[in-house]
Amino acid sequence: MKRSSFLQRTLGLVGASFLFSSFSSRKISVDFSAINAESSPFSLPALPYSFEALEPSIDRLTMEIHHDRHHKAYVDNLNKAVANTPMANLSLEELIVNISKYPVAVRNNGGGHWNHSFFWQLLTPSKTNPSQELQNQIIKDFGSIENFKTEFTKAATSRFGSGWAWLIFKDGKLIISSTPNQDNPLMDLADIKGNPILGLDVWEHAYYLKYQNKRADYIASFWNILNWDFVSSQFAKVNK
Numbered sequence: 001m002k003r004s005s006f007l008q009r010t011l012g013l014v015g016a017s018f019l020f021s022s023f024s025s026r027k028i029s030v031d032f033s034a035i036n037a038e039s040s041p042f043s044l045p046a047l048p049y050s051f052e053a054l055e056p057s058i059d060r061l062t063m064e065i066h067h068d069r070h071h072k073a074y075v076d077n078l079n080k081a082v083a084n085t086p087m088a089n090l091s092l093e094e095l096i097v098n099i100s101k102y103p104v105a106v107r108n109n110g111g112g113h114w115n116h117s118f119f120w121q122l123l124t125p126s127k128t129n130p131s132q133e134l135q136n137q138i139i140k141d142f143g144s145i146e147n148f149k150t151e152f153t154k155a156a157t158s159r160f161g162s163g164w165a166w167l168i169f170k171d172g173k174l175i176i177s178s179t180p181n182q183d184n185p186l187m188d189l190a191d192i193k194g195n196p197i198l199g200l201d202v203w204e205h206a207y208y209l210k211y212q213n214k215r216a217d218y219i220a221s222f223w224n225i226l227n228w229d230f231v232s233s234q235f236a237k238v239n240k
Protein backbone atom coordinates (compact mmCIF):
# COMPACT_ATOMS: atom_id res chain seq x y z
CA MET A 1 0.00 0.00 0.00
CA LYS A 2 1.23 3.45 -0.80
CA ARG A 3 2.07 5.47 2.25
CA SER A 4 -0.34 8.20 1.30
CA SER A 5 -3.29 5.84 1.13
CA PHE A 6 -2.15 4.24 4.38
CA LEU A 7 -2.34 7.61 6.08
CA GLN A 8 -5.56 8.59 4.40
CA ARG A 9 -7.09 5.40 5.66
CA THR A 10 -5.82 6.13 9.12
CA LEU A 11 -7.00 9.68 9.39
CA GLY A 12 -9.00 10.63 6.34
CA LEU A 13 -12.55 10.41 7.55
CA VAL A 14 -12.11 11.70 11.04
CA GLY A 15 -13.50 15.12 10.27
CA ALA A 16 -16.55 13.74 8.56
CA SER A 17 -17.21 11.20 11.28
CA PHE A 18 -17.12 13.91 13.92
CA LEU A 19 -19.91 15.78 12.21
CA PHE A 20 -22.26 12.85 12.79
CA SER A 21 -20.91 11.46 16.05
CA SER A 22 -21.77 12.22 19.63
CA PHE A 23 -19.77 15.39 19.15
CA SER A 24 -22.78 17.45 18.25
CA SER A 25 -21.72 19.84 21.01
CA ARG A 26 -18.42 20.52 19.25
CA LYS A 27 -18.04 24.13 18.31
CA ILE A 28 -15.62 23.49 15.50
CA SER A 29 -15.08 20.38 13.46
CA VAL A 30 -11.46 19.62 12.64
CA ASP A 31 -10.95 17.75 9.41
CA PHE A 32 -7.90 15.60 10.07
CA SER A 33 -7.47 14.75 6.41
CA ALA A 34 -7.03 18.46 5.81
CA ILE A 35 -4.34 18.63 8.48
CA ASN A 36 -2.60 15.62 6.97
CA ALA A 37 -2.70 17.12 3.50
CA GLU A 38 -1.72 20.56 4.76
CA SER A 39 1.50 22.06 3.49
CA SER A 40 3.40 25.23 4.21
CA PRO A 41 2.31 27.58 5.66
CA PHE A 42 0.97 25.28 8.37
CA SER A 43 -1.66 26.61 10.75
CA LEU A 44 -2.79 25.96 14.31
CA PRO A 45 -6.10 24.03 14.36
CA ALA A 46 -8.75 25.21 16.82
CA LEU A 47 -9.50 23.05 19.84
CA PRO A 48 -12.77 21.12 19.46
CA TYR A 49 -13.86 22.28 22.97
CA SER A 50 -13.23 25.19 25.30
CA PHE A 51 -10.05 25.48 27.37
CA GLU A 52 -11.95 24.68 30.59
CA ALA A 53 -14.05 21.85 29.15
CA LEU A 54 -11.78 19.09 30.46
CA GLU A 55 -11.67 20.27 34.07
CA PRO A 56 -11.00 18.92 36.61
CA SER A 57 -8.91 16.32 34.73
CA ILE A 58 -6.95 18.96 32.81
CA ASP A 59 -7.18 22.56 33.96
CA ARG A 60 -8.01 25.57 31.81
CA LEU A 61 -4.59 27.24 32.06
CA THR A 62 -2.72 24.08 31.07
CA MET A 63 -4.93 23.66 28.01
CA GLU A 64 -4.55 27.31 27.04
CA ILE A 65 -0.76 27.28 27.30
CA HIS A 66 -0.47 23.83 25.74
CA HIS A 67 -2.52 24.77 22.68
CA ASP A 68 -1.91 28.49 22.22
CA ARG A 69 1.80 28.50 23.05
CA HIS A 70 3.33 25.02 22.76
CA HIS A 71 1.38 23.77 19.76
CA LYS A 72 1.58 27.19 18.13
CA ALA A 73 5.36 27.18 18.57
CA TYR A 74 5.60 23.82 16.77
CA VAL A 75 3.56 25.24 13.90
CA ASP A 76 5.59 28.46 13.71
CA ASN A 77 8.93 26.66 13.92
CA LEU A 78 7.86 24.09 11.33
CA ASN A 79 7.00 26.94 8.98
CA LYS A 80 10.42 28.50 9.56
CA ALA A 81 12.19 25.17 9.03
CA VAL A 82 10.61 24.47 5.64
CA ALA A 83 10.51 28.05 4.32
CA ASN A 84 12.31 28.56 1.02
CA THR A 85 13.20 24.88 0.71
CA PRO A 86 11.70 22.06 -1.39
CA MET A 87 10.04 20.87 1.85
CA ALA A 88 7.65 23.81 1.60
CA ASN A 89 5.87 21.94 -1.19
CA LEU A 90 5.36 18.74 0.80
CA SER A 91 2.33 17.84 2.91
CA LEU A 92 2.62 17.15 6.62
CA GLU A 93 1.95 13.48 5.86
CA GLU A 94 4.75 13.35 3.29
CA LEU A 95 7.16 14.92 5.75
CA ILE A 96 6.20 12.62 8.63
CA VAL A 97 6.43 9.27 6.83
CA ASN A 98 9.86 10.12 5.37
CA ILE A 99 11.08 12.11 8.32
CA SER A 100 14.56 10.55 8.37
CA LYS A 101 15.32 12.52 5.19
CA TYR A 102 14.65 15.90 6.77
CA PRO A 103 16.35 18.16 9.33
CA VAL A 104 15.81 17.61 13.02
CA ALA A 105 13.82 20.86 13.27
CA VAL A 106 11.26 19.37 10.87
CA ARG A 107 11.19 16.11 12.83
CA ASN A 108 10.63 17.90 16.14
CA ASN A 109 8.19 20.54 14.97
CA GLY A 110 6.42 18.51 12.28
CA GLY A 111 5.99 15.72 14.81
CA GLY A 112 4.82 18.26 17.38
CA HIS A 113 2.20 19.63 14.99
CA TRP A 114 0.91 16.18 13.96
CA ASN A 115 0.92 14.74 17.47
CA HIS A 116 -0.92 17.64 19.06
CA SER A 117 -3.46 17.86 16.23
CA PHE A 118 -4.15 14.16 16.93
CA PHE A 119 -4.12 14.53 20.71
CA TRP A 120 -6.79 17.27 20.88
CA GLN A 121 -9.20 14.89 19.14
CA LEU A 122 -8.46 12.21 21.71
CA LEU A 123 -9.85 14.26 24.58
CA THR A 124 -13.49 15.02 25.31
CA PRO A 125 -15.67 16.25 28.19
CA SER A 126 -18.30 13.67 27.11
CA LYS A 127 -18.62 10.16 28.50
CA THR A 128 -17.61 7.70 25.78
CA ASN A 129 -16.94 3.99 25.50
CA PRO A 130 -14.93 1.84 23.10
CA SER A 131 -16.93 0.30 20.24
CA GLN A 132 -17.78 -3.40 20.55
CA GLU A 133 -15.25 -4.14 17.80
CA LEU A 134 -12.48 -2.30 19.65
CA GLN A 135 -13.43 -3.84 23.01
CA ASN A 136 -13.17 -7.30 21.46
CA GLN A 137 -9.73 -6.53 20.05
CA ILE A 138 -8.48 -5.11 23.35
CA ILE A 139 -9.71 -8.18 25.23
CA LYS A 140 -8.08 -10.43 22.61
CA ASP A 141 -4.71 -8.68 22.82
CA PHE A 142 -4.60 -7.60 26.49
CA GLY A 143 -7.04 -9.87 28.32
CA SER A 144 -9.29 -7.05 29.57
CA ILE A 145 -9.84 -3.32 29.30
CA GLU A 146 -8.43 -2.89 32.80
CA ASN A 147 -5.29 -4.80 31.91
CA PHE A 148 -4.88 -2.71 28.76
CA LYS A 149 -5.09 0.45 30.87
CA THR A 150 -2.52 -0.95 33.29
CA GLU A 151 -0.09 -1.80 30.48
CA PHE A 152 -0.60 1.54 28.73
CA THR A 153 -0.11 3.37 32.04
CA LYS A 154 3.18 1.51 32.54
CA ALA A 155 4.44 2.61 29.12
CA ALA A 156 3.35 6.21 29.71
CA THR A 157 4.82 6.33 33.20
CA SER A 158 8.14 4.77 32.26
CA ARG A 159 8.88 6.89 29.17
CA PHE A 160 11.95 8.73 30.45
CA GLY A 161 11.89 12.49 29.97
CA SER A 162 9.57 13.90 27.30
CA GLY A 163 7.60 11.82 24.85
CA TRP A 164 4.40 9.99 24.01
CA ALA A 165 2.74 6.67 24.77
CA TRP A 166 0.82 5.07 21.89
CA LEU A 167 -1.67 2.35 21.11
CA ILE A 168 -1.02 1.22 17.56
CA PHE A 169 -2.55 -1.39 15.28
CA LYS A 170 -0.06 -3.45 13.36
CA ASP A 171 -0.39 -6.80 11.59
CA GLY A 172 -3.82 -7.44 13.08
CA LYS A 173 -2.75 -6.76 16.64
CA LEU A 174 -2.93 -3.87 19.08
CA ILE A 175 0.48 -2.93 20.47
CA ILE A 176 1.50 -0.42 23.12
CA SER A 177 4.62 1.62 22.40
CA SER A 178 6.22 4.91 23.28
CA THR A 179 8.39 7.43 21.48
CA PRO A 180 10.78 10.14 22.68
CA ASN A 181 10.32 13.87 22.10
CA GLN A 182 7.81 14.52 19.28
CA ASP A 183 8.41 11.33 17.32
CA ASN A 184 5.43 9.11 16.46
CA PRO A 185 4.78 5.61 15.10
CA LEU A 186 4.13 6.87 11.56
CA MET A 187 7.72 8.09 11.25
CA ASP A 188 10.04 5.89 9.22
CA LEU A 189 12.58 5.97 12.03
CA ALA A 190 10.24 4.84 14.83
CA ASP A 191 11.38 1.70 16.69
CA ILE A 192 7.87 0.28 16.40
CA LYS A 193 5.92 1.53 13.39
CA GLY A 194 2.18 1.21 12.96
CA ASN A 195 -1.15 3.02 12.81
CA PRO A 196 -1.66 5.07 15.97
CA ILE A 197 -5.22 4.92 17.28
CA LEU A 198 -4.48 6.50 20.67
CA GLY A 199 -1.63 8.66 21.95
CA LEU A 200 -0.86 10.36 25.24
CA ASP A 201 1.38 13.38 25.63
CA VAL A 202 3.62 12.82 28.68
CA TRP A 203 5.69 15.97 28.33
CA GLU A 204 5.68 17.89 31.61
CA HIS A 205 4.04 20.83 29.83
CA ALA A 206 0.92 18.64 29.48
CA TYR A 207 0.38 18.28 33.23
CA TYR A 208 2.91 20.12 35.41
CA LEU A 209 0.76 23.10 36.52
CA LYS A 210 -1.86 20.85 38.09
CA TYR A 211 0.00 17.62 38.81
CA GLN A 212 3.60 18.85 39.26
CA ASN A 213 5.85 15.78 39.18
CA LYS A 214 2.97 13.29 39.60
CA ARG A 215 2.73 11.99 36.05
CA ALA A 216 0.87 8.89 37.24
CA ASP A 217 -2.00 11.03 38.58
CA TYR A 218 -2.28 12.83 35.23
CA ILE A 219 -2.41 9.49 33.42
CA ALA A 220 -5.10 8.22 35.81
CA SER A 221 -7.20 11.33 35.04
CA PHE A 222 -6.65 10.92 31.31
CA TRP A 223 -8.91 7.85 31.25
CA ASN A 224 -11.81 10.06 32.43
CA ILE A 225 -11.55 12.34 29.38
CA LEU A 226 -10.36 9.90 26.73
CA ASN A 227 -12.51 10.13 23.61
CA TRP A 228 -13.21 6.46 22.93
CA ASP A 229 -15.42 7.49 19.99
CA PHE A 230 -12.37 8.89 18.25
CA VAL A 231 -10.19 5.88 19.16
CA SER A 232 -12.93 3.56 17.89
CA SER A 233 -13.24 5.48 14.63
CA GLN A 234 -9.49 5.27 14.13
CA PHE A 235 -9.56 1.55 14.84
CA ALA A 236 -12.43 0.96 12.40
CA LYS A 237 -10.40 2.58 9.64
CA VAL A 238 -7.26 0.53 10.12
CA ASN A 239 -8.97 -2.77 10.98
CA LYS A 240 -10.04 -3.70 7.46
Ligand code: MN3
Pocket: 066, 070, 116, 201, 203, 205, 206
Ligand atom coordinates in the same frame (compact mmCIF):
# COMPACT_ATOMS: atom_id res chain seq x y z
MN1 MN3 B 1 2.44 18.67 24.30
